[in-house]
Amino acid sequence: MTAAVPTVSDAEAAVILARCDELARHSSLTDGIERTYLSAEHAAVNYRVAGWMTAAGLTTWQDAAGNQCARLSGSTRGLPALMLGSHLDTVRAAGRYDGILGVLVAIAVAGRIAASGRPLPFALEIAAFGDEEGTRFGTTLLGSRAVAGTWLESWWDLRDAGGVSLREAFLAFGLDPAKVGDAARAPQELLGYLEAHIEQGPVLEEEGRALGVVTGIAGARRFLLTVTGSAGHSGTPWPRRRDALAGAAEGITTIERIARAEGLTATVGHLRVFPDAVNVIPGKVEFSLDLRAPDDADRDRGWTLIESALTDICGTRGLDLASTQVHEAAAVACSPRLRAAIATGIRSTEPTTAPADAARPDEGGSDSGPEAPADDAPRELPSIAGHDAMAIAAITDVGMLFVRCAGGISHHPDESVTAADVALAVDALEAAVRALAADYPAL
Ligand code: GLV
Ligand code: MN
Ligand code: MN
Numbered sequence: 001m002t003a004a005v006p007t008v009s010d011a012e013a014a015v016i017l018a019r020c021d022e023l024a025r026h027s028s029l030t031d032g033i034e035r036t037y038l039s040a041e042h043a044a045v046n047y048r049v050a051g052w053m054t055a056a057g058l059t060t061w062q063d064a065a066g067n068q069c070a071r072l073s074g075s076t077r078g079l080p081a082l083m084l085g086s087h088l089d090t091v092r093a094a095g096r097y098d099g100i101l102g103v104l105v106a107i108a109v110a111g112r113i114a115a116s117g118r119p120l121p122f123a124l125e126i127a128a129f130g131d132e133e134g135t136r137f138g139t140t141l142l143g144s145r146a147v148a149g150t151w152l153e154s155w156w157d158l159r160d161a162g163g164v165s166l167r168e169a170f171l172a173f174g175l176d177p178a179k180v181g182d183a184a185r186a187p188q189e190l191l192g193y194l195e196a197h198i199e200q201g202p203v204l205e206e207e208g209r210a211l212g213v214v215t216g217i218a219g220a221r222r223f224l225l226t227v228t229g230s231a232g233h234s235g236t237p238w239p240r241r242r243d244a245l246a247g248a249a250e251g252i253t254t255i256e257r258i259a260r261a262e263g264l265t266a267t268v269g270h271l272r273v274f275p276d277a278v279n280v281i282p283g284k285v286e287f288s289l290d291l292r293a294p295d296d297a298d299r300d301r302g303w304t305l306i307e308s309a310l311t312d313i314c315g316t317r318g319l320d321l322a323s324t325q326v327h328e329a330a331a332v333a334c335s336p337r338l339r340a341a342i343a344t345g346i347r348s349t350e351p352t353t354a355p356a357d358a359a360r361p362d363e364g365g366s367d368s369g370p371e372a373p374a375d376d377a378p379r380e381l382p383s384i385a386g387h388d389a390m391a392i393a394a395i396t397d398v399g400m401l402f403v404r405c406a407g408g409i410s411h412h413p414d415e416s417v418t419a420a421d422v423a424l425a426v427d428a429l430e431a432a433v434r435a436l437a438a439d440y441p442a443l
Contacts, residue, residue, distance in 0.1 A: 009423035012112075016104045016422050019052065023088070024096040032413060033094040036160075037131035037142055038066055038169040045088050049103065049128050056107050057114030058126065064182035065146030066173055068128040072110050074120050081123035082436060083185075083193045083396070084109065084429070087132035087143065087388055095415020099388075101403065102196040103128040105422065109430045121440045122191055124433065129388050136160045136169075138224075138326050144391035149184030190396040191440075192338050193389060194432060196425050197400060198417060200385040202408030210421040211349070211428055212379040213342045214400035217390050218265070219296040219331035221303060223289045225310065227251065228320040231275060231283025245273055245282035247319045251310045255289060258309060264302040265292040265384050294382050296331050332390045338399025338436075339380070345401070345432030346378040349424045385410070401429055 026041040026048075027033045035041040046068040050060045058070035068088070071081065086102025106126045113124060127147060134140030137158040145151055156167040156177060170177045199205075204212050229242030252268045259266035270288035289306070293299035307323065314321040381402065389398040403425045406416040 007423070009427050010419065012108045012426050013419040013423040016101070016108060016426070017417075017419055019104050020096045020100050023048065023100055027090075029093070032092075033090050033096060034092045034135065035088065035090045035094075036133075036136035037089055038166075038173040038175075039136070042066065042089065042130055043173065046128070046130070049088065049107075052104075052107050053110075053126060056111030058107075058110055063147070064175060064179045065143055065151075066130040066170075066175055067143045067147060067183065068130070070107075070110070070126040072114050072120075072124040074123045079122045080189055080191050081125040082120075082191045082433060083125045083127055083392070084195070084433075085125075085127035085129060085144075085193065085388060085392075086195050086197055087129040089129075089131050089133050089135060089143075091133050091135055091411050093413060095410060095412055097198050097405065097415050097417055098200065098410050099129075099132055099197070101198055101417065101422070101425075105196045105403075105425050105429055108426045109433060112426075112430055113433065120433070120437045122437070127388075132386070132388050134327065137166055138222075140222075140327055140386060141329065141388060141391040142166075144388035146180055146183040147185055148391045148394040149181070149186075150391065150394050151180055151184075185395060187395045192335065192397040192399065192436070193392040194338060194342070194429065195387055195389045195398070195400045196403060196429050197383075197385075197387060198405040198410060198415065199381075199402040199408065200383075200405065200410035201381075203381050204379065204402060204404035205406065205408060207379060209379050210404050210424045211346045212381050212402040212404075213339050213346065214334050214402055215339065215380050215382050216294065216331060216333040217383045217385075217387055217400075218292040218294045219299050220290065220292045220327065220329050220386055221299060221325060222291070222327035223303075224324045224326050225251075225287050225289060226322045227285045227287075227314060228322070229281070229283055229318070232281045234279040234281060236281060241281055242283075242318045243281050244285040244319055247314055247317045248285040248287055250313050250317075252287065254309045254313060255306050258305050259291070259302060262298065262302045262305065263293070264299060266290070266302070266306075292384055292386075294331055294384075299331075329386060329390050332393040332398065334389070334399050335397035337439075338397055338432075341432040341435045341439075342399050342401050342428070343378045343380075344435040345428035345430070348431035349427045399432075401425060401432070 053070035060070045084106035087099035129143030131142035158166045227244045227248045229244035267290045272286045274284040
């Protein structure tokens with residue numbers, strides 16, 4: 001048997017995975033990954049990523065909202081740009097690929113184009129957004145909404161768990177809150193936005209496919225719900241108890257029942273109990289609700305049902321209910337022309353004549369599962385997870401390339417991708433960009 005000969009993509013994939021490992025070390029947790037907006041870790045990864053962007057041949061800058069950006073000029077200066085991007089922040093106890101992989105794949109693609117001697121007829125930009133997850137301030141997509149020009153003045157008073165306001169965090173990061181508008185990009189500056197991202201679901205793996213074309217992104221609403229009863233001694237007799245936690249628990253299982261029945265996705269991931277003592281009836285409970293659906297009307301109808309059910313539960317138990325919406329993002333459809341370009345990109349990575357399991361002979365066998373048949377159209381699938389593309393859709397067309405992740409696991413330290421799939425993602429995204437270039441200026 002002959003030794004495997006690594007291809008350029010395999011070497012690039014190895015670099016990308018090593019970079020993901022390196023960025024994972026920039027964490028505020030010692031026993032896991034957490035990197036939040038405008039933190040010291042955010043500044044450190046911006047610096048590191050800027051170095052990789054520069055080494056790839058791009059001009060770099062950090063924008064007025066702390067996003068790390070880069071640009072590769074097209075065949076002449078001043079051309080509009082196709083933007084590639086994703087995010088560098090993480091959830092608490094995160095994996096190392098959500099968002100990060102998309103930024104690093106984009107840098108690899110830009111590096112290839114810079115080195116190819118075949119400049120594009122448009123500029124290529126990369127945006128490594130500083131906040132997509134909303135981990136620190138509770139409101140998501142802060143980085144990409146600054147770029148989209150949809151920043152809200154009301155956000156300045158958002159506070160993190162330590163009481164630091166967004167305004168104070170801007171100043172501490174060396175940013176001027178009065179200049180956040182400078183991060184906004186005008187629609188005429190952009191030709192579109194492409195984002196590569198791990199699927200965060202099981203579809204591609206179940207079907208034995210490495211890559212997929214995203215059709216659209218589910219709309220989301222997030223709420224903070226507060227149930228108030230009355231605290232008291234744990235020996236208080238049943239008729240006198242107003243237990244906020246028992247009410248919240250019934251409410252949470254009711255949310256699950258409604259969401260299942262209505263075909264919605266609902267998650268309660270945060271809960272605080274006051275005063276949080278074993279021998280005191282909980283007097284107050286605060287919990288979050290993250291509600292999603294591919295169709296905003298379905299999602300909104302679901303919230304109406306949930307709110308009414310929670311009101312009934314609290315009424316029956318003598319509890320008070322308060323709800324505040326902390327986030328809303330409309331569902332977004334990916335643009336047909338960008339979907340077509342991504343499909344072309346994926347097709348370019350598939351074998352044309354060889355049997356599927358001989359597609360990548362250099363691997364000496366496949367560590368990425370069986371591939372789809374060669375004549376199969378690329379898989380199209382929706383995203384339930386939120387993405388920066390949702391925010392950027394306010395100013396330009398968006399398209400997304402999904403990369404298979406093991407077990408569909410995400411927002412968890414076990415997030416995992418294979419080098420072979422990452423190599424295919426670089427090839428496919430480059431081919432998608434080249435397909436758009438071939439059509440330009442009829443974009
Ligand atoms: C981000 O990953 C989200 O879907 O909430
Ligand atoms: Mn995420
Ligand atoms: Mn993400």
